Each structure stands twice: as structure tokens, then as C-alpha cells.
Amino acid sequence: MAKFILKRLAFLPVVMLCVTMLLFAILQLLTPEMRASLYVKDPRQLAAVDQIIEKYGLRDPVYKQWGRWLSQVAHGDLGYSETAKMPVADAIRAFFPATLELTVLSFIPILLLGVFFGTLSAVYKDKWLDQTTRFVAITGYSLPSFVLGLLLLMVFYGKLQLFPPGRYSLDTDLLVHGESFRHVTGLLSLDCLLNGEFKAWLDVAKHLVLPAATLVYIDLALLLRITRSSMLEELGKDYIRTAKAKGLPGAVIVRKHALKNALIPVVTLSSLIFITLLGGVVITETVFDYPGIGRWGVVAAQQLDIAGVLGSTMLAAMLFVAANLVSDILYAVVDPRIRVG
Amino acid sequence: MKERLFEVWKQLRSKPMSLLGFGLIAFFTLVAVAAPILAPPEKNSRDAYLMPQDGYSPDPVRPHWQETPEKHRHLFGTTEGQYDLYYGMVWGTRTAFQVALIVVMSSLAAGILIGGAAGFYGGWIDELMMRFTDIILAFPDLILAVVIVAVTRPSIHNVMISVAAVSWPSYARLLRGDVLSIKERDFVSAARALGASDFRILGRHIIPNCIYPLLVVASLSMGRIVITAAALSFLGLGAPVGYADWGQLISLSRNWLLGSSGNPFEYWHTVFIPGFTIFLFVLGWNLLGDAVRDILDPRQK
Numbered sequence: 001m002a003k004f005i006l007k008r009l010a011f012l013p014v015v016m017l018c019v020t021m022l023l024f025a026i027l028q029l030l031t032p033e034m035r036a037s038l039y040v041k042d043p044r045q046l047a048a049v050d051q052i053i054e055k056y057g058l059r060d061p062v063y064k065q066w067g068r069w070l071s072q073v074a075h076g077d078l079g080y081s082e083t084a085k086m087p088v089a090d091a092i093r094a095f096f097p098a099t100l101e102l103t104v105l106s107f108i109p110i111l112l113l114g115v116f117f118g119t120l121s122a123v124y125k126d127k128w129l130d131q132t133t134r135f136v137a138i139t140g141y142s143l144p145s146f147v148l149g150l151l152l153l154m155v156f157y158g159k160l161q162l163f164p165p166g167r168y169s170l171d172t173d174l175l176v177h178g179e180s181f182r183h184v185t186g187l188l189s190l191d192c193l194l195n196g197e198f199k200a201w202l203d204v205a206k207h208l209v210l211p212a213a214t215l216v217y218i219d220l221a222l223l224l225r226i227t228r229s230s231m232l233e234e235l236g237k238d239y240i241r242t243a244k245a246k247g248l249p250g251a252v253i254v255r256k257h258a259l260k261n262a263l264i265p266v267v268t269l270s271s272l273i274f275i276t277l278l279g280g281v282v283i284t285e286t287v288f289d290y291p292g293i294g295r296w297g298v299v300a301a302q303q304l305d306i307a308g309v310l311g312s313t314m315l316a317a318m319l320f321v322a323a324n325l326v327s328d329i330l331y332a333v334v335d336p337r338i339r340v341g
Numbered sequence: 342m343k344e345r346l347f348e349v350w351k352q353l354r355s356k357p358m359s360l361l362g363f364g365l366i367a368f369f370t371l372v373a374v375a376a377p378i379l380a381p382p383e384k385n386s387r388d389a390y391l392m393p394q395d396g397y398s399p400d401p402v403r404p405h406w407q408e409t410p411e412k413h414r415h416l417f418g419t420t421e422g423q424y425d426l427y428y429g430m431v432w433g434t435r436t437a438f439q440v441a442l443i444v445v446m447s448s449l450a451a452g453i454l455i456g457g458a459a460g461f462y463g464g465w466i467d468e469l470m471m472r473f474t475d476i477i478l479a480f481p482d483l484i485l486a487v488v489i490v491a492v493t494r495p496s497i498h499n500v501m502i503s504v505a506a507v508s509w510p511s512y513a514r515l516l517r518g519d520v521l522s523i524k525e526r527d528f529v530s531a532a533r534a535l536g537a538s539d540f541r542i543l544g545r546h547i548i549p550n551c552i553y554p555l556l557v558v559a560s561l562s563m564g565r566i567v568i569t570a571a572a573l574s575f576l577g578l579g580a581p582v583g584y585a586d587w588g589q590l591i592s593l594s595r596n597w598l599l600g601s602s603g604n605p606f607e608y609w610h611t612v613f614i615p616g617f618t619i620f621l622f623v624l625g626w627n628l629l630g631d632a633v634r635d636i637l638d639p640r641q642k
Contacts, residue, residue, distance in 0.1 A: 147616035
């Protein structure tokens with residue numbers, strides 16, 4: 001087991017190297033002049049484009065530029081993100097907790113609702129409950145997050161004035177960045193409670209409702225479908241028939257026998273969903289103006305803030321490798337028939 | 342063949358959801374084909390895909406049936422910049438079909454090429470190609486596509502290229518697995534013993550035998566691809582402003598979400614009409630994909 005984990009972790013730096021190398025290669029599609037203009041902050045500097053190209057070595061072959069960036073990273077400098085207006089390391093520290101908060105809050109309902117309704121849907125196959133659940137699932141799967149997000153904003157922000165976009169309102173902003181506020185966990189909702197600021201907590205919670213609801217509705221479909229089909233497969237197996245023949249009540253068969261086996265693919269998939277959410281949900285965060293990893297990454301990509309793109313992408317790639325590892329390990333944990341290694 | 346079609350029809354008839362999927366896609370196909378009749382372009386327009394603009398006032402006009410007292414000629418009203426929404430929806434159907442079909446075809450082709458070669462030749466070719474696939478998969482969704490469009494400058498073609506560039510890996514993975522299992526079968530050895538070339542074995546014997554699962558995945562991923570392309574347009578990376586494209590129409594509506602004071606839903610149509618259309622289009626493809634899977638996948642029966 002330990003050997004397996006180490007082997008997979010050894011793959012991590014390789015992925016990071018390749019991902020960043022590929023990004024550098026794509027950037028070569030821009031001419032050196034265009035890349036130089038990314039460093040220009042003042043129109044007067046435009047005359048000095050040649051010096052900028054010279055200074056940053058923008059005419060060098062890709063691997064040299066990449067190597068230079070790599071040695072910078074090795075010295076602990078991830079660069080400065082123009083779009084976040086702060087060093088990349090600080091940006092990750094600022095945006096990641098926001099995304100983590102949103103992820104945890106939306107993942108719990110996804111898991112509970114997905115397993116609950118997925119199971120019911122399989123047990124009552126083709127009854128009205130199953131039909132309704134499947135219809136809700138396929139609509140969620142077909143609804144683009146930006147459409148759902150904008151419609152939710154129109155109703156709950158425009159009409160009802162209940163749930164505003166962003167991460168907090170002005171009062172909370174002042175409070176959180178004030179001197180007396182202790183940042184314990186980085187998760188604002190927890191910190192507010194720890195500081196005894198219930199009004200601020202309510203404010204933060206209000207801002208989380210809409211993006212979380214969007215994510216739940218859209219990602220629920222996937223988990224629901226997997227739970228349902230896996231459950232249906234289990235219910236058709238011989239041991240279930242044996243249990244029925246023994247005269248066990250239906251609820252016991254479902255809970256104690258079928259569900260335990262049916263949950264194996266669900267566990268793997270849900271760990272994948274969790275990590276994908278954690279890598280930043282680009283569109284949902286953009287629609288709700290929620291300052292997380294995803295919004296930062298996409299703004300950086302749009303404006304070709306290279307350091308920002310590299311930083312957010314590396315974080316996401318790291319999480320991707322971790323997700324695969326965790327799901328493989330979980331697979332072995334929930335299913336004793338499988339051995340990793 | 343006729344009997345087979347009848348069989349398919351009989352299966353479809355018993356499933357209202359599959360029928361709904363077919364109906365939706367048939368409807369959108371009709372709209373796309375009949376676009377010049379449904380929404381005739383203006384006589385002096387350079388490009389039929391450019392939405393007619395009614396003056397330069399920024400405020401959207403409400404739909405025809407809501408406007409009182411004077412009626413105007415915009416059935417669905419206009420969006421920001423006075424672009425006619427009805428025209429945008431009709432011609433946007435063509436854009437949506439183009440993007441979806443071209444992206445699926447090209448990423449399918451890339452997936453077949455890479456996955457097929459990897460599975461067939463094995464060894465270092467397999468290792469190299471599959472690690473490359475892993476790396477593309479390790480990118481967070483959308484970020485790579487956004488970088489590609491941003492570097493190659495925003496346009497509808499570059500959106501297609503970038504979405505194709507991020508969606509082939511899942512096809513490649515799937516095909517590789519199938520090729521691996523099929524190449525061990527007897528008929529492949531027989532073809533080899535007869536002196537068939539690698540190309541012929543792959544093209545005539547192996548790929549046709551594993552194309553069905555790939556087609557199922559392709560029809561199921563159609564909806565995802567439409568959403569991804571619309572998301573890029575929504576981020577302002579798609580076609581130039583004024584081009585009939587649903588994603589762009591939604592991004593134009595972002596400033597009008599809140600309506601005016603006293604009437605929060607005044608501009609509801611700017612979001613709802615294009616949003617609901619994308620939803621129906623994607624829903625149609627997803628239902629159709631499910632139907633195709635039920636028909637083609639014998640394991641489900």
C-alpha cells in the first residue's frame with residue numbers, strides 16, 4: 001500500500017512539469033512582441049519593448065524560458081499575478097479557502113441527496129418517484145451553470161433581495177479585514193463563528209447559498225445516475241434473491257445488503273466530484289462574482305496573466321493527481337476484494 | 342434494414358423521454374435549415390449571421406406581446422445594443438449545430454487516431470500517448486480551453502479548436518481499452534496471417550468493432566460540448582459582438598439581470614429566452630444520447 005502511494009506521488013512532479021511545459025509551448029503562439037506587451041504597465045514603456053524582450057529573454061527557445069521559470073519556482077518564487085494584484089502564493093492563500101468553503105457546502109448535499117434519491121429511484125424503478133427523479137437529474141445535467149446562476153440571481157437577488165453575489169458585503173469586509181478579527185481557519189464562515197460575529201456569519205452564509213445551490217443541482221445528476229444504475233445492478237444479483245427468499249424485509253435488504261455493495265462506484269465518483277469542485281468551478285464562481293480559485297484562473301487565462309495561469313493550473317493539476325490517488329485508495333478500502341499495488 | 346428501423350421505432354415509441362429528445366433535435370434541425378425563411382436577413386446585410394441592430398440605444402426592448410401601448414416588430418424583444426433576439430435565436434441554432442458537430446467530429450477523429458494507435462502498437466507509443474492524454478486531463482476544465490482561445494485571439498473557430506483540444510482525451514482512453522481487448526481476438530490474427538497491413542487491420546477489422554461504444558459516448562457528450570462552447574462565449578471569448586450565438590446573447594444579458602426599480606423582471610427575456618433555448622438544445626442531445634445508448638448497447642437489454 002505504502003509503496004503504491006509513493007509510486008503515485010512520484011508521478012505528481014512529472015504531471016506538474018508536463019502541464020507547465022505545455023502551457024509555455026502554447027504561449028509560444030504569441031510573438032515575442034505580444035508577450036512583451038504583457039509586462040507593459042505604462043504606455044511610456046511601449047517604446048522599450050525591445051529592452052523588455054531582451055530583459056526577460058522572450059526570444060529564447062521554449063525550454064530555456066520554461067527552465068528559467070522553473071528555477072524561479074525552485075527558489076520559492078511563484079511569480080506575481082497581475083490579475084490578482086498580488087504574488088501567486090498569496091493569491092492561492094486568499095482564493096483557495098473561499099473555494100474550499102463553497103466546495104464543502106455544496107458537496108454534502110450532493111452526496112446525501114444523490115445517494116438517497118438514487119437508491120429510492122432504483123428501488124422504485126419506473127414508478128413515478130423514479131421518473132420524477134430521473135427527470136430532475138437530466139434537467140440538472142442539461143442546464144448550463146451560467147444560465148441557472150443568472151436566473152437564480154434574477155429571482156433571489158433582483159426580485160427578493162435575499163442572496164447577493166460576491167463573498168461578503170461591505171460591513172463584513174471591513175470587519176474581516178479589521179485588526180480585531182482573528183483568522184483561525186481561513187474559512188470565513190467558521191472564523192466568524194469563532195470570533196462570535198453572528199451577523200457577519202449570516203452575511204457570509206447568505207452569499208454562499210446561490211452558488212452552492214447551483215453546484216448542487218448541476219452535479220447531483222451525475223451521482224444520482226451512478227447510484228441508481230449501480231443499485232439496480234446489485235438488486236438484480238443472486239444474493240438479493242436469496243435474501244428475499246429468506247423472508248427478510250425489503251428495507252433491510254436494501255440498506256444492509258444491496259446499498260453496501262452498490263456504493264463502491266459511488267465512493268470513487270464522489271471523491272472525484274469533490275476534487276473537481278475544489279479545483280475551482282470556473283463558471284459558477286464567475287457568475288456569482290465569488291472570489292475563488294476558478295474565477296481567478298479564468299480571469300488570468302483571459303488576460304494572459306501567465307504567472308496566475310501557471311499558479312492556478314498547478315494547484316488544479318496537483319488536486320487531480322491527488323483525486324485519482326484518493327479514489328484508488330478508497331476503492332480498496334470500501335471493496336476488500338480489490339488490492340492496490 | 343427496414344425491419345431494423347421499425348424495431349428502433351417500436352423501442353422509441355414506448356419511451357416518452359427518448360421521443361422528446363428526438364422531437365427536440367428534429368425541431369432544432371428544422372429551425373436551422375429554415376433559418377433564412379424564419380428570419381430573413383436584411384437586404385443589405387454582409388453576413389446573415391450578424392444580428393440586425395435597431396439603433397444604438399443600450400436598453401433592451403421588451404418582447405412583442407408584453408409591450409404596451411405601441412407594438413413593435415421584435416417578437417422576442419431585443420437585448421443589449423438593440424440586437425433582435427428572435428433573429429439571434431434562429432440563426433444561433435445554425436451556429437450551435439456547427440460548433441457541436443464540428444467539435445464532436447474532430448475530437449472523435451483525434452481520439453480514434455491516438456487511442457487506436459496507442460492500443461494497437463502498445464509499448465512506448467502507448468505509454469507516450471496515454472501519458473499525454475493524462476496531462477490534458479489534469480488541466481482544470483475550461484482553463485486550458487480559455488488559454489488556447491486567448492492566445493489565438495477570440496473567434497468562433499478558435500472556440501471550436503480549443504473545445505476539441507480538451508475533449509478528445511476521453512474518446513482516446515475509451516478506444517484504447519477496446520482496441521486492447523479486440524486485437525487479441527482470433528479474426529485479427531487471421532487477418533494478420535493473411536498478410537493484411539497494420540493500417541488495414543486497424544481500419545477494417547478493429548475500429549469498426551469498437552465504434553459503437555464510442556458513438557454512444559459521442560452522442561452523450563454532445564450536450565457537454567455545447568455547454569462548454571457556450572461557456573467560452575459567455576466569458577466573452579467567442580464570436581465578435583453581434584454574431585448570432587446563444588452563449589454571447591446570454592453574456593449580453595448580464596447587465597440587465599436586475600431590471601429597473603419597481604420592476605425587477607423588466608428585462609427577464611434577455612436571460613430567459615437564450616438560456617431556455619440552450620437548455621432545450623442540450624436536453625435534446627442528452628435524451629437522444631440516452632436513447633442511442635439504449636438501442637445500441639446490448640448489455641442494457
